[in-house]
Amino acid sequence: MNKKVVIVEDDRLLTIVLRKMATSMGYEVLATCPGGRHAIEIVQSHKPDLVIMDILLADDVSGIEAMKAIRNQSTVPVVYITAQNDAKIRREASSIENSAYLLKPVKVSHLQEAIQTVQFAA
Structure with missing residues (x-):
């Protein structure tokens, strides 16, 4: 059974690239969306x-805020x-349990x- 992933990214091209990466690693991409509000749902x-x-993200809810919700x-x-x-953003993102942080x-x-890293922490 494939592991399932949701991709939240407002750049359409990068969404396509991330979908291909996830699929190549054996993930089933359940959904993609450009905004934090929709991501929560x-x-x-x-x-x-x-x-x-x-x-x-594309709306007024950041990825960090969405993950807190x-x-x-x-x-x-x-x-x-x-x-x-930015160090402040990195710290805030890292405050979310079971998270990793990659730069584009x-x-x-x-x-x-x-x-x-995050799977072993789960």
């Missing part, structure tokens, strides 16, 4: 094994993928390592 309804989450009901591991290398551009090998 999707994760609650689909119950994925993993969330790949950008931090700056998701954490109220789920311990699903999250891998943040972001262009934000993402390599498949780095994504695999990050996923292994």
